[in-house]
Amino acid sequence: MDPAAEKYEAVIGLEVHCQLNTLSKAFSPEAAEFGADPNTNVDPVSLGHPGTLPILNDRVLTSTILMGLATNCRIRARSTFARKHYFYPDLPKGYQISQYEDPICHHGWIEFDVPGGKANTKKRTGITRIHIEEDAGKSIHDQDPENSLLDYNRCGVPLVELVTEPDLRSPREAAAFLQTIRQTVRYLGICDGNMEEGSLRCDANISIREAGDDSLGTKTEVKNMNSFRNVERALDYEITRQIELVESGGEVVQETRLWDAERLETRSMRSKEEAHDYRYFPDPDLVPLVVSDERIDEIERLLPEMPWARKDRLMETLSLPAYDAEIITQERSMAEMFDSVITELEKAGEEPADVSKPVSNLLMTDVLRTINEGQATLDAFPIDPVRLAALVRLRLSDTISSTGAQTLFDAMLASDHEPESLAQEMDLLQVSDAGALEPIVLSVLADSSSQVEQYLGGKEGLIGYFIGQVMRRFDGSADPKTVRSLLESELGKMRKGGSD
Amino acid sequence: MKVTRDQVRHIAALARLRFDAAEEEEIATQMTRILDYVEKLNELNLEGVEPMSHVLDLHNVVRPDQPHKRITREQALSNAPDADDVYFRVPKVIE
Numbered sequence: 058m059d060p061a062a063e064k065y066e067a068v069i070g071l072e073v074h075c076q077l078n079t080l081s082k083a084f085s086p087e088a089a090e091f092g093a094d095p096n097t098n099v100d101p102v103s104l105g106h107p108g109t110l111p112i113l114n115d116r117v118l119t120s121t122i123l124m125g126l127a128t129n130c131r132i133r134a135r136s137t138f139a140r141k142h143y144f145y146p147d148l149p150k151g152y153q154i155s156q157y158e159d160p161i162c163h164h165g166w167i168e169f170d171v172p173g174g175k176a177n178t179k180k181r182t183g184i185t186r187i188h189i190e191e192d193a194g195k196s197i198h199d200q201d202p203e204n205s206l207l208d209y210n211r212c213g214v215p216l217v218e219l220v221t222e223p224d225l226r227s228p229r230e231a232a233a234f235l236q237t238i239r240q241t242v243r244y245l246g247i248c249d250g251n252m253e254e255g256s257l258r259c260d261a262n263i264s265i266r267e268a269g270d271d272s273l274g275t276k277t278e279v280k281n282m283n284s285f286r287n288v289e290r291a292l293d294y295e296i297t298r299q300i301e302l303v304e305s306g307g308e309v310v311q312e313t314r315l316w317d318a319e320r321l322e323t324r325s326m327r328s329k330e331e332a333h334d335y336r337y338f339p340d341p342d343l344v345p346l347v348v349s350d351e352r353i354d355e356i357e358r359l360l361p362e363m364p365w366a367r368k369d370r371l372m373e374t375l376s377l378p379a380y381d382a383e384i385i386t387q388e389r390s391m392a393e394m395f396d397s398v399i400t401e402l403e404k405a406g407e408e409p410a411d412v413s414k415p416v417s418n419l420l421m422t423d424v425l426r427t428i429n430e431g432q433a434t435l436d437a438f439p440i441d442p443v444r445l446a447a448l449v450r451l452r453l454s455d456t457i458s459s460t461g462a463q464t465l466f467d468a469m470l471a472s473d474h475e476p477e478s479l480a481q482e483m484d485l486l487q488v489s490d491a492g493a494l495e496p497i498v499l500s501v502l503a504d505s506s507s508q509v510e511q512y513l514g515g516k517e518g519l520i521g522y523f524i525g526q527v528m529r530r531f532d533g534s535a536d537p538k539t540v541r542s543l544l545e546s547e548l549g550k551m552r553k554g555g556s557d
Numbered sequence: 558m559k560v561t562r563d564q565v566r567h568i569a570a571l572a573r574l575r576f577d578a579a580e581e582e583e584i585a586t587q588m589t590r591i592l593d594y595v596e597k598l599n600e601l602n603l604e605g606v607e608p609m610s611h612v613l614d615l616h617n618v619v620r621p622d623q624p625h626k627r628i629t630r631e632q633a634l635s636n637a638p639d640a641d642d643v644y645f646r647v648p649k650v651i652e
Contacts, residue, residue, distance in 0.1 A: 079622050086625035095643050098626075099633045106636070116622035137610040144573055146647045196650060206644035209633075334571055339610040347616040 065303075066268045067296045068276075069225035069261055073238055074216050075248040076192060076256040077120050083191045083215035084111030084154060084343075091254065095208035103213035105150035110342050113189075117215040118161075118346065120247040121189050122356045124217055125162030127241050127363060128184050132353055136161045138189075138343040141335045146207055147193040155218075157337040160188035161346065168365065169237040171230050182234055183222030190216050217247075223262065223273065228292035232285050235259055240364050244389045252284050259288055264309065265299045274299075275309040279323055281316045291316035295323050367392050375399070375413035384421050390435040394442060395420055401446030407453075415449050423466045432470065440469045448476045455536045461485040489536035491543060494527070497535075498543045501526045502551075513552055520544060558596065560588040 082089045085102035102109045125132050139157035165184035194212035198205050219238065225231045239250035239257055250257045259282055264274035279295055282288045294316075299309050314323040362370075364386040371382040386392045395416060402412045424445075427433050440448075448469065452462045457480055465480050472479060480486050488494060501523060502509055512519045520541065527540045562581045565588065569576055576584060634640040639647065 081622050081624040086620065086623065086627065088624040088626070094630075096630045096633055096645070099630070100627050104633060104636075113619045114622050115619040118619065135616075142571070146645075146650055197644070198650065201646070203649060204639070204646045205648070205650045206641075206646060208644060336571065341611065344611050344613060344615040344618050 062297070062300055064267055065265045065296075065300050066226055067228075067263060067265055067292070068223045068273060069228075069231050069263045069292060070223040071219075071221045071225065071231060071234065072260045072262070073219045073221075073235065074258040075124070075219070075238070075242050075250070077117060077215040077217060077247055078249060078256075079114055079116045079120070079215055081114055082213040083114055083117050083189070085109075085213055087213075089214045091256070093210055095210060098210045099212070103149070104209060111154060111340075113343065113346075114215065117189055118348075119356055119359070120215075120245070121161055121187060121217050122348065122353065123245050123247060123359060124219070124242065125165060125187050126353075126357055126360055127245055128162075128165040128167045128187070128219075130162035130165030130184060130187060132348055133159055133161050133163065134349075135159070135345055135347050136188075137345045138340040139337045140340045141190075141337055143335060145193070146205060147196050147209075147212070149194070149209065149212065153191060153193065154340055154343065155190035155337075156188035160186040161348070162187035167234070167237060167241070169233055171233045173229065180230055180233070182224040182230075185220045185222055187217055187219045190218055192216050223264075228289040228296070231261060231292055232289045235285060235288060240387070244361055244364055246389075255283065258283070261288070261292060261295075263292060263295050263299075265296060265303065275311050277309065277311065277323075278313045279316055280313060280326070281318075283318075287316060287318050290318075290321065291323060294321065298323065361389060362392075364389075364392070371395075371413070374410070376410050377413050377417055381414070381417040381421065384425075385417055388435060391420065391424075394424070394435065394438065394445070397442035398445045398449065401442050402449060405446065405450060407450070412449060412453065415453060416445075419445065419449060419466075423463065427470065439471075439473075440466075444469060444476055451476055451480060455489055455538055456480070456487060457485050458487055458533075458536070461487065484534065487534055487536040488531055489539045491539060494531075494535060494539060494543055497527055497530050498523075498540065498547060501530070502544075502547055509548070509551065512548060520548075523548075558589065558592045560585045560592065564588075 077083075079089055081087060082098075082100070082103060085100040087100040087103065088098045090098065102111055122132055124130075136156060136159040138154055140152040141155045141157070142152045144151060162184075163186045165187070166181055167184060168179040168181045171180050192211050192214040194207055194209040196205050196207055200206055221234070225234060235257075239252075242248040242257070243250045248256055252258070261279045261282070262276045263279060264276040266272065266274045277295065277299070279291050282291045295314070302309055313326045315326045316323050367386045368379075368382045371377040371385060372379060377385070384391075385395045398416050398420075399409050399413060402416070403409050424435075424438070427438075428435055433439055448462065448465060451457045451465070452459065456477075457465060461480070464483065465476055465485055468479055468483060469476060474482075505523065505526065508519050508522055512523075523544050524537055524540050527544070528535050528537065562578075562585050565576070565581045565585045569581075569584075630643075634642070634645065637645045639645070
C-alpha cells in the first residue's frame with residue numbers, strides 16, 4: 058500500500074436486497090417464479106391498473122421476521138407500508154410499495170469471521186433495519202432500436218432490504234458480511250442467495266477519513282456489483298479513487314456511481330441526481346401490520362440452528378477441526394447430513410467425537426466431489442445418512458480399504474443396496490482374518506530369504522516389500538494393517554530365534 | 558402558508574406535469590388554501606397522538622402464499638398503449 062493510503066480508513070455501509078422465494082408475489086397472487094416466458098406472470102395489481110388493491114402475502118411477513126430474528130433485530134409490534142415514488146417504465150404504478158419510518162425489523166447485528174483477519178476475532182456489524190418491499194420489472198434496451206421492451210414477471214416479487222450501520226472498514230469485511238448474509242438467507246430457506254441471477258443484490262455507501270478520526274467523510278453510493286468478487290474490487294477501486302482525489306486537493310462529491318466490471322472502474326451516474334425526491338407517504342391501500350408476541354414465538358420456532366452456532370457446536374462437542382467445521386456448516390443441507398450420519402453412528406454404538414473426523418472426511422471429499430461434478434444435489438443426495446453411516450463403519454472396522462471405500466461410495470450412488478452386501482458383490486471386503494492371512498505371510502517370508510536376511514540385518518524399510526508381496530497374493534484384498542502386524546510378529550520371532 | 562410558483566413547478570416536474578404561467582398561479586393559490594385549511598389541526602393539542610396511517614380500523618389483511626393466475630399475457634398486453642406479442646413497448650429509455 059502506498060504511504061498516502063495508510064493515512065486513511067474506509068467507512069462502508071451496505072444495502073442488501075434479497076429476493077424472497079415465495080410461490081406468489083408480494084401483493085398479488087400470480088406466480089413469482091424466475092425464468093418464465095416474458096409477461097406470463099402478471100396481474101392487474103402488479104401492472105398498476107386503476108381500482109386494484111394490493112393484499113400482502115403472509116409468507117413475506119414470516120420470511121422477513123425470520124430474517125430479523127436470525128440477525129438479532131427487534132421486531133416492531135406495529136409497522137406500515139409506504140409508497141416510494143419515481144418514474145421509470147419498469148414500475149407501472151409510478152411508486153414502489155416499501156416501508157419507510159417504521160421498518161418491521163430494526164436495531165440488529167450480526168457477527169462473522171473475516172478471512173485473513175485476526176484468528177478467533179469476530180467482526181460485529183450493526184443492522185439498522187430490515188424491511189419489506191417489492192421488485193420492479195425488467196427493461197430490455199438492446200432488442201429494438203426504437204423502443205425499450207418491458208417484462209413485468211419480476212414486478213411485485215417480494216424483496217427484503219437490509220441496511221447496515223457504517224461499521225465495515227474494508228472491502229474484505231464487506232464481502233465477508235455479504236457472504237454471511239447469503240449463508241443466513243439460505244439457512245433460513247427464504248432466498249437462494251444467487252448474486253449472478255440477481256436474487257441477492259448489494260449497494261454500498263462508502264467514504265474515507267483519516268485513521269483515528271471519528272467524523273464521517275462525504276460518501277458515494279456504489280451500485281451494480283453483481284458478484285462477491287465485484288463487491289471487493291469496486292470498493293477497492295472507490296477507496297483508491299477517493300484517496301487520490303483528497304490527496305490531490307479535491308473533494309469527494311456525494312453521488313451514485315456504477316461499477317463497470319469490464320473496465321474495472323466506477324463511473325458517476327449523473328442522471329439520478331435530480332430524481333432523489335421519492336415523496337414517501339403511507340400507502341392508503343395497505344392496512345398496518347401488527348405482529349403479536351405469539352406470532353414472533355411461532356416464527357422463532359421455525360429458526361434452524363444457524364451456521365455460526367453449529368460451527369461452535371461441532372468444534373466443542375465433536376472436537377472437529379475449525380477448517381472441517383467451517384466447510385461442513387457452509388450449507389444447511391450439508392450440516393444436516395453430517396448430524397444425521399453422526400446420529401446413525403451413535404445409534405450403532407459409536408462415540409460421536411471419535412467418528413466425527415471420518416464422517417467429515419467422507420462429506421468433504423466424496424460427497425462434495427459428487428456435488429461439484431454435478432452428479433447429485435445435496436437436497437436429494439442418492440445415499441441417505443443410514444447408508445453413509447454404514448459405509449463409515451465398514452471403513453472404520455477395516456472391513457474395506459480406503460480405495461475400496463471410494464469404489465464402494467461410487468457404486469452406492471447408482472444403487473440402493475446396503476453397502477455391506479454391495480461390497481461383498483463387488484469383492485471389496487478385505488481379508489483381515491489372521492487365520493486366512495497367516496499361511497500366506499509365512500510362505501512370502503519363506504520365498505524371500507535374502508530380503509528377510511537384510512531386514513534382520515537392520516534394513517527395516519523392507520517391511521513394505523513384504524506387505525506388497527502378501528497383498529499381491531490376495532489381489533489387494535487383504536487388510537494391510539493386519540498383514541503388517543502379522544509380518545512384524547513373524548519377523549520378530551525370527552530375530553529372537555537368530556539372536557538366541 | 559404561501560405556496561410559491563417555484564414550488565408548484567417543482568412538484569409538477571416530479572409528477573411529470575407542465576403548466577403555463579396562469580395555471581401555475583392558480584394552482585399555487587389553491588394549494589395555499591388547502592394547506593391553510595389543514596393548518597386548522599394545529600389549533601388542537603396533539604401531543605402524544607400517533608399520526609394516523611389509515612382510516613380503517615383494520616390490520617393484517619393478508620392472503621396465503623398460493624399462486625393464482627388471473628389474466629393471460631394477451632389480456633395484459635391488450636391494455637398497453639404499445640406492445641408486441643410478448644413485451645410492453647415504451648419509447649427508448651437510455652440510462
